[in-house]
Amino acid sequence: MDKFIVSARKYRPQNFSTVVGQSHITTTLKNAIKNNQLAHAFLFCGPRGVGKTTCARILAKTINCENQTNDGEACNTCNSCVSFDAGTSLNIHELDAASNNSVDDIRSLVEQVRFAPQAGKYKVYIVDEVHMLSASAFNAFLKTLEEPPPYAIFILATTEKHKILPTILSRCQIFDFKRITNDDTVEHLQEICDKESIKAEKTALHVIAQKSEGCMRDSLSILDKIVSFTNGALTYANTLEHLNILDEDYYFKLLEYLQDQNLSDALLMYDEINRKGFEGDTVLEGFAEFLRNVLVSKDAKVAMLLEVAEDFKQKYLQAAQKVSTAYIVSALNVLNESGIQYKQAKNKRLHVELTIIKLSYLQQAIELVGNEDGLSKKKITDGAKAIAFRALPVTKAKIIEPQPAAVAKPKVPATEAKLIIQEPAPQVKPAATVNKQPASNGGTPSLASLNKLRQQISKQAQAGDGGIKPLTIDELTTCWEAFIEKLKEKKNPAAITNFRNAQLSIVDDYSFDIVADGELPRKFIDNERAELITHLQNHFNNKQLVYSIKVVENKENTQPAERQLNTKEQYQRIVDEYPLVKELKDRLRLQLDY
Template sequence: MDKFIVSARKYRPQNFNTVVGQSHITTTLKNAIKNNQLAHAFLFCGPRGVGKTTCARILAKTINCENQTKDGEACNTCNSCVSFDAGTSLNIHELDAASNNSVDDIRSLVEQVRFAPQAGKYKVYIVDEVHMLSSSAFNAFLKTLEEPPPYAIFILATTEKHKILPTILSRCQIFDFKRITNNDTVEHLQEICEKEQIKAEKTALHIIAQKSEGCMRDSLSILDKIVSFTNGEVTYANTLEHLNILDEDYYFKLLDHLQQQNLSDALLMYDEINRKGFEGDTVLEGFAEFLRNILVSKDAKVAMLLEVAEEFKQKYLQTAERIPAAYVVSALNILNDAGINYKQARNKRLHVELTLIKLSYLNQALELVNNEGSVSKKKIIEGARSVAFRALPISKVKETGVVTASSVDAKQQEKPASEAKLIIEAPKPPASSPKPPTSNVQPPTSSMGSLSKIRSKISQESQQGSQAKTITEEELKICWDEFIEKLRAKKNPAAITNFKNAEVFIIDNNTIEVKINGELAKKFIEAERADLIIHLQNYFNNKALTYQITVVESTNNNEPVERQLNTKEQYQRIIDEYPLVKELKERLKLQLDY
């Protein structure tokens, strides 16, 4: 029985044209070979499994080929190519820097460089995982790498370019390999399946390409495992089962349940997923990726970023049309936070279920608002509601049937508003009704609107019913001292001082004047405005009572104010009067602590 060779080795490219997804590298190398412009040192860097070592071997074989083609490819038939394919060529030396990273290993490599090739033009030295070399090994390699013999070519390969010394980078031609796209991976897998006579669905190959994340070696290894698992038939269902991936149909159904606020079905679906062995973080990450694809599908400009199977693209586009962008953006934020906090959660299942509950009621919470070209999230608040007025009690006037609404105390029993019958009539005040107390406030000469009339009427009625206390200087002084006591209870000494220094006077029954010295004192008085007005109104039983502040500037601002000198000023005055003190300080090299 023949020995099994994995696909990654069996179908390793032997020419530049068979390298997948790195045309920008292979084209440059072929042109350099044709024009005889080869550098003496190359650095191949990029992710794992994208063809760095493969391209290095193809380059080594091609430059030693005896019959190169016109486009710079190896013939694969000459003695050099045959010996190279058989692994018996003496012109290529590979060094694994991960296990041979000492100075002695590099010294032995440098000693081999001195010997010219017995056959062929070049001796090629491939150093894989070169970032694993120690600093001493790098330094021992510098001189040889900078000025090697004309027949020596060095090819360094690494996945972590940032770990290599700048002195090494400056001596090499750097080629950056990129990840292989999903479409290129699927096409390559289809070619291998045709050669191996394997029945494979394209959707299954697309799942393999997504799982490999741009690494061709990983995709080939996954394909070998699934072929062994399914006995030569790769389908979409068994690929999902083998790779432990959730079907996208689950996410489509879950999204429908959440959009319809069908929380029970959403939780039951998560329970089904959980019983199949999928962890909560897998569900959160998969659903976030799914919503990302929905968001990408909403705009034709970025639809090219949708990396899914062709069978699902149309379904994504249809779903994106009916899902609001506000929901998708907010759901992605919730899923991102849930994924970050998943490891810290003690009850993992409850953590995921709470996330589903938030997503279920998300439509009631948020919406997107276009504000001058920028899109922002806005909370949805309840619609405007009318103010709930209290039903007024009804009183009948004599036998005329006229019904009027009068303000009474809140403690009286209220009658239903449905019993009220309103007749618009100018009622005549009864002869015995008492006159309202006179007020010093003069009404405005201009005609008031309806709102001003209502406010004036309410103010007069409140004054009639409340029996406001007459303001006297003695009562005002007592009221002012009581408020100072309240400030003392609050432990506000700065305000207490300014309130004690203030003088209060009566302007009229509804206005009090507060005279203070300076703007600073005014700020302290104004800071207590709300509490002070409430205190004054409650004390004098007058809801219209207020106060005004008058700032009195001091007349003796020009007089000098005596103050105590600080230590620096005292020292300056001493040396002005006695200069020898300063000389004594400088001779003794004294330092003053101001």
């Protein structure tokens, strides 16, 4: 029984022409070989599994080939090519920098470079995962990499170019490998299936290509697993089952339910998906990708971005004609926010169900409207299926003299109904004017209460206007002393002292200033604000009386206090005054701990 070899090794490309999806790299290398313009150092960088190490080995094999073809390929028949394929060539050295990343490993590599090849033109050194080298190892490699012997060629391979020192990058020719497209992957997998006599559906191979995300090695590994799982017959159904991918038919049905606002069937479908073992985040991400494909299908210009199997393209085109762009854009936004919040949700199932509920009633909530600035979202109020609430009448109440009934007020839409009550002006009209207002018995209940409020305010104003005391410094001082007496009864000596030290100055007939000699006195006075303002307004019978507190720093208080001396300064002052103390310390050889 022959030993099994995985497809990634068995079908590894042996020539530049068999490399998949990297024609821009292989063409450049073949032309450099034909024109004898090879650089002494190459850097192959790109994602995993796209052919970096494979191209490095093909390059090393081709430049030592004894019978190169006209298009720059190796013959695969000469002694050099045969020994290379057998793994016995002495002109090719591979170093795994992930496990050999020290300075000693690089020094041993540099020592080997001194020896010329016994057979062939070049000695090729392939350093894989070169970004794993330490900084000192990079520095030890710099000189040799910059000026190697004419027969030495270095090929560095890495998946993380940003981790390599700029001094290394400047000494190499850099080749950026790209991800392999789904079409190229499907074509290569089909060739392997034909060679291995494997029956595979095109849709199944397309699912494998999407799952590998541009990595050929991953796609070949997935192919080997599914072949073992299905006993050599790849179908769309068993491929989805093995890769734990949700069938796109579920998304088509779910979109149809959401468009019809059939919430019950949509929730039942999610329950069926959940019972099959699919997590909620998988459903959210898969449905978001599905809606993205539907959005792409709406425009023929970007239809080339639709990376799905040929059997599903027609379904996507039909679904795109039934769904509006506004719904797709809004649904993608909802799914994006729901996916971000999924990890924080305690009840995962409820979180996904709430998202389905939002998507079910989303189309009656918004629409996209074109204007001068482009597309913008607009709320839909017509045709909404939500419960219709009775619009409240507009009521605006102002405490002013009512206008004649003949004056018509402008109509306001029901959606802008507000109740605005403005504060009364400081000066209220006399009672004679108030008595002209209509009786409350003939109006609505709200107007009757407003009439009562007007009469009450008018009476208070009449009672206040007759007994207001003028604000003079003598009267203010008398009121101030009376309040200090109240503080004495409360036994608050700190506040009494600060109130006595405060100075009063009148600003106008309704306000005065309290001048405090610091921030602390201001706080003591401000603590009594509520009781003080009541006392002042009652004494002067004036509800409009106000005051403000100003702080004026006392010059005596602002003088800096004498700083306390530390132990070293105290000792120095004692020595200055009594020199014998220092002499005593020196004789006894004392060490002072300051």
